[in-house]
Amino acid sequence: MKKVFMLMTLLVLSFSLIFAIQLPAGISRSETLICDIDGGRVGNPNLWNPYAPGWRGDAGLHTVVMEYMWEINSQTGKWVPLLAEGFPEALDDTYTKWRIRLKEGIYWSDGVEFTAEDVAFSIMMLATHEEIPIYTFWHGLIKEAKAEDKYTVYIELKRPYAKLITLFASVVWGPQFKVVPKHIWEKVDDYAKFENNPPVFTGPYVLKDYDPSGYWFLYEKRKDWDRSGLGKTVGEPTPKYILYYTYGTEEKRIIAAAQHNLDQLVALTPEGWDALRRRDKYAMAWYKSFPWGWPEDPCAKGITFNCAKPPFDNKLVRWALILAIDAVEVNKRGFGGTVKYSPYHIPPLTAYKEPYFDPLDSWIREFSLPDGYKPFDPEIPVKTAKEYAPKYDIPTDPESAKDMFGYGWWKYDPVEAEKLLKSQGFTKKDGKWYLPNGEPWRITIVGHGAFNDSTRIALIVADQWRRFGIDANAQLVEASAFTAMHQTGDFEVSTGWPGCGAIADFWSSIGNGFHKRWVKPIGEVTTSNVQRWVNDEYSRLADEMEKYQPTDPKVVEIGREMLKILIEEQPFTPIVGTTKIVPVDTYYWEGWPTFDNQYMAPTWWWGNFKLILPHLKPTGRK
Amino acid sequence: MRFTNYLVSRIVTYFVVIFVSMTFVFLIPRFSPIDPVAALIGRLTAQGNYMDATALEAMQKSLKETFGLEGSVLEQYANFWKRILLGGDFGPSYAMFPTSVNKLIRESLPWTIWLLSLTTVISWFLGNIIGAITGFKKDRWYSKVLENIAMIIRPIPYYIVALTLILLLSYIFPIFPMSAGGASIGVKPSFNWTFIKDALKTAFLPALSLVIVGFGWWFLSMDALSRDVAEEEFVSFAEIKGLTENEIMFRYVMKNAMLPQITALALSMGTIFNGALITEIMFSYPGIGMLLYRAITSADFNLMMGIITISVFAVATACLVVDILYPFIDPRVRYR
Numbered sequence: 001m002k003k004v005f006m007l008m009t010l011l012v013l014s015f016s017l018i019f020a021i022q023l024p025a026g027i028s029r030s031e032t033l034i035c036d037i038d039g040g041r042v043g044n045p046n047l048w049n050p051y052a053p054g055w056r057g058d059a060g061l062h063t064v065v066m067e068y069m070w071e072i073n074s075q076t077g078k079w080v081p082l083l084a085e086g087f088p089e090a091l092d093d094t095y096t097k098w099r100i101r102l103k104e105g106i107y108w109s110d111g112v113e114f115t116a117e118d119v120a121f122s123i124m125m126l127a128t129h130e131e132i133p134i135y136t137f138w139h140g141l142i143k144e145a146k147a148e149d150k151y152t153v154y155i156e157l158k159r160p161y162a163k164l165i166t167l168f169a170s171v172v173w174g175p176q177f178k179v180v181p182k183h184i185w186e187k188v189d190d191y192a193k194f195e196n197n198p199p200v201f202t203g204p205y206v207l208k209d210y211d212p213s214g215y216w217f218l219y220e221k222r223k224d225w226d227r228s229g230l231g232k233t234v235g236e237p238t239p240k241y242i243l244y245y246t247y248g249t250e251e252k253r254i255i256a257a258a259q260h261n262l263d264q265l266v267a268l269t270p271e272g273w274d275a276l277r278r279r280d281k282y283a284m285a286w287y288k289s290f291p292w293g294w295p296e297d298p299c300a301k302g303i304t305f306n307c308a309k310p311p312f313d314n315k316l317v318r319w320a321l322i323l324a325i326d327a328v329e330v331n332k333r334g335f336g337g338t339v340k341y342s343p344y345h346i347p348p349l350t351a352y353k354e355p356y357f358d359p360l361d362s363w364i365r366e367f368s369l370p371d372g373y374k375p376f377d378p379e380i381p382v383k384t385a386k387e388y389a390p391k392y393d394i395p396t397d398p399e400s401a402k403d404m405f406g407y408g409w410w411k412y413d414p415v416e417a418e419k420l421l422k423s424q425g426f427t428k429k430d431g432k433w434y435l436p437n438g439e440p441w442r443i444t445i446v447g448h449g450a451f452n453d454s455t456r457i458a459l460i461v462a463d464q465w466r467r468f469g470i471d472a473n474a475q476l477v478e479a480s481a482f483t484a485m486h487q488t489g490d491f492e493v494s495t496g497w498p499g500c501g502a503i504a505d506f507w508s509s510i511g512n513g514f515h516k517r518w519v520k521p522i523g524e525v526t527t528s529n530v531q532r533w534v535n536d537e538y539s540r541l542a543d544e545m546e547k548y549q550p551t552d553p554k555v556v557e558i559g560r561e562m563l564k565i566l567i568e569e570q571p572f573t574p575i576v577g578t579t580k581i582v583p584v585d586t587y588y589w590e591g592w593p594t595f596d597n598q599y600m601a602p603t604w605w606w607g608n609f610k611l612i613l614p615h616l617k618p619t620g621r622k
Numbered sequence: 623m624r625f626t627n628y629l630v631s632r633i634v635t636y637f638v639v640i641f642v643s644m645t646f647v648f649l650i651p652r653f654s655p656i657d658p659v660a661a662l663i664g665r666l667t668a669q670g671n672y673m674d675a676t677a678l679e680a681m682q683k684s685l686k687e688t689f690g691l692e693g694s695v696l697e698q699y700a701n702f703w704k705r706i707l708l709g710g711d712f713g714p715s716y717a718m719f720p721t722s723v724n725k726l727i728r729e730s731l732p733w734t735i736w737l738l739s740l741t742t743v744i745s746w747f748l749g750n751i752i753g754a755i756t757g758f759k760k761d762r763w764y765s766k767v768l769e770n771i772a773m774i775i776r777p778i779p780y781y782i783v784a785l786t787l788i789l790l791l792s793y794i795f796p797i798f799p800m801s802a803g804g805a806s807i808g809v810k811p812s813f814n815w816t817f818i819k820d821a822l823k824t825a826f827l828p829a830l831s832l833v834i835v836g837f838g839w840w841f842l843s844m845d846a847l848s849r850d851v852a853e854e855e856f857v858s859f860a861e862i863k864g865l866t867e868n869e870i871m872f873r874y875v876m877k878n879a880m881l882p883q884i885t886a887l888a889l890s891m892g893t894i895f896n897g898a899l900i901t902e903i904m905f906s907y908p909g910i911g912m913l914l915y916r917a918i919t920s921a922d923f924n925l926m927m928g929i930i931t932i933s934v935f936a937v938a939t940a941c942l943v944v945d946i947l948y949p950f951i952d953p954r955v956r957y958r
Contacts, residue, residue, distance in 0.1 A: 024808030483664030
């Protein structure tokens with residue numbers, strides 16, 4: 001179907017006629033930035049309350065209207081205080097008393113000044129109102145929040161919590177805490193049901209108009225943009241208007257971009273990008289050439305073992321299965337060679353090179369299984385580079401290959417895999433594997449049907465394990481079923497992505513998330529550690545890591561030890577990082593972040609997208 | 623008396639069908655491996671939202687309370703009927719909480735009804751009239767040409783028809799804007815000429831695709847029915863009587879061949895309330911189909927119940943109306 005689509009699209013794109021989008025009177029295209037909506041049509045376009053469970057931020061609310069206390073520049077790993085001034089100050093050694101300073105001169109879009117009263121009110125609202133879904137967590141954490149003066153907030157906690165900043169900062173996509181204007185919200189009865197329409201926030205844009213059916217949302221730059229957090233911190237956002245518009249299917253989005261009616265696209269498939277770039281000379285991705293996409297998405301994709309189900313409770317069985325995976329083939333067949341290999345349990349991000357990948361490089365090369373076998377293959381990136389070099393003219397030296405394809409992955413070694421399995425009582429007859437109890441070995445890999453990466457890995461790994469002699473199949477399920485199966489442990493192997501992270505302190509994701517305290521019997525719901533992996537030492541280290549602030553060097557020291565345990569144990573095995581092909585059409589707007597100009601990550605759908613806006617320049621085309 | 627018995631039995635069947643269908647619709651999602659809370663948490667984690675495991679655990683608990691999913695299935699079932707019978711209230715949508723299901727349906731349904739009823743009626747009329755002519759005059763050259771065209775169109779997947787129309791009429795010959803939604807940017811739904819003109823323009827391509835595909839079906843079925851009826855003895859008798867070709871075609875052949883088509887039309891009108899999912903996806907057209915799809919993928923039980931209940935009512939009512947009216951349309955039908 002993809003090939004048919006590509007051929008058809010290429011055929012018609014060759015006629016390339018321009019048909020400009022119809023904007024309302026008085027709004028010119030050259031002043032308007034047209035953005036894709038990540039989740040498509042918004043089902044409830046009247047809802048602008050970020051604390052309502054069904055809220056949608058991807059149609060502009062959290063990208064250009066709301067502002068967070070801190071943003072993270074995920075490309076550089078730097079913290080960007082947007083509404084706050086500097087970092088939170090811990091007032092005691094146990095991290096129970098904190099002070100946060102706010103920037104002065106920031107105003108809500110309705111003209112009222114943003115002060116410490118707003119922040120204190122918002123914190124207490126979360127801590128005391130049961131109707132807000134994250135209430136229980138905040139209630140158990142916050143004792144008191146008050147304004148010490150107009151720009152200083154004092155927070156007292158019920159228990160030590162060194163990671164306070166991660167609740168307020170947009171580390172990935174967006175944070176839990178969203179500050180709301182006290183003068184509006186203090187009159188609200190039910191916070192979870194409040195529509196908050198029109199939305200009043202501190203961001204540089206205000207809602208001008210929207211489609212009652214939820215297909216488009218138009219925003220206008222505030223006249224007093226210099227009184228927004230962005231204006232104070234980075235500068236003036238360039239576009240006068242921003243239109244969030246969902247064209248729907250990938251085919252339509254590609255045509256719209258080729259007609260210059262969509263300036264920025266959220267995640268295209270490699271096939272879709274191929275169709276667009278062949279025709280639209282203004283289309284541009286992260287790299288100018290192969291491998292095109294932005295390889296720094298904060299979740300590594302791979303396979304998750306259910307460690308509560310035999311034989312996956314045996315780490316040597318898990319290792320045998322890993323050695324029966326050909327990662328080069330996964331990359332080639334699944335992603336056209338465009339992704340980085342990810343041997344660590346955090347994504348292969350540039351930000352992790354210095355704290356983790358470089359210091360652990362010699363350790364991982366020497367790491368061996370109990371039988372003395374060294375499974376790491378640092379040559380995989382060079383092999384991949386050499387495969388694609390003739391077609392795309394990419395460098396093949398080890399350093400360049402490492403930058404492009406990561407540090408390496410585990411060897412594809414069915415012979416060692418066989419040895420490991422036989423040592424654990426498995427038998428092989430007529431090319432088929434049998435469990436120690438004599439039954440044929442069947443594995444079902446559950447994949448997330450709505451995510452290409454998950455689907456493709458499930459299908460390819462199932463194929464590779466079948467070739468190895470296991471009766472393996474992929475079962476692709478819808479989003480809700482995927483999550484529910486994970487939470488209740490109703491799976492053997494899945495292609496989930498628990499290995500996420502963006503900052504050196506990964507306590508909030510795989511640190512606390514893989515703690516043994518979350519493990520529940522199969523059938524009972526758990527929201528974290530769905531692989532049901534119990535490791536005392538890892539849990540102890542996670543507890544230790546919890547005691548330090550995210551910027552403390554001790555965090556990285558502990559983090560390295562935790563990664564070593566994960567590599568030895570493999571409760572989850574990342575295979576590749578996630579490369580997002582998030583192209584732009586530069587016909588109307590230039591200045592987008594790229595590999596050659598990495599001032600920001602191309603995360604159009606995250607809250608930090610607003611940090612890109614001051615860098616955009618109109619091309620002057622009408 | 624016989625009619626009264628017939629009517630009562632049909633009405634009893636009508637309510638039993640509705641009750642059983644709605645009970646199944648209530649139970650099936652609850653016994654399948656989907657969970658609205660898990661779906662919402664899955665959406666958050668899929669976004670890469672950086673949420674402490676402790677916070678996720680807390681959220682899981684409080685969402686269950688917020689969504690009213692606590693209590694046994696039996697209690698939920700009793701509450702469901704209470705809400706429906708007392709005020710036709712389907713409760714809040716889980717995926718779009720706190721927006722009510724009634725509101726979501728109210729906003730999507732008019733687009734679906736307007737598009738699908740219009741296209742169903744147009745394709746039904748065109749297909750039946752042309753099908754009757756070609757079926758009766760089966761040896762004429764135009765009959766053969768039309769039959770071949772319909773035979774070619776009919777098996778083409780709807781997706782391809784829709785994509786071809788988009789490419790042809792929105793890209794190569796950009797006569798219609800490649801828009802999304804039921805109206806252009808800045809045009810709000812209201813009873814004025816600007817909106818009506820805009821809505822017609824926006825709906826043209828999805829309507830055309832539905833008429834093309836719908837026409838193929840109605841045409842081929844009517845063509846086949848007319849051929850059969852044309853072989854009947856009463857048609858030969860009419861010819862012997864010396865009636866004109868048009869009189870025979872319209873009064874004898876078409877009138878008799880139409881009967882199953884009327885039943886099919888009534889059922890088609892009932893299924894309008896299911897929406898047209900692929901049309902809505904391909905043309906980014908607002909409607910109930912996409913809403914139902916989202917409800918299923920996000921385990922939004924209340925929204926699923928709301929849409930399917932309306933659909934069950936519509937189809938059951940259409941069947942009831944056909945059952946009641948059919949004896950009047952076709953005098954050959956007698957009450958048992």
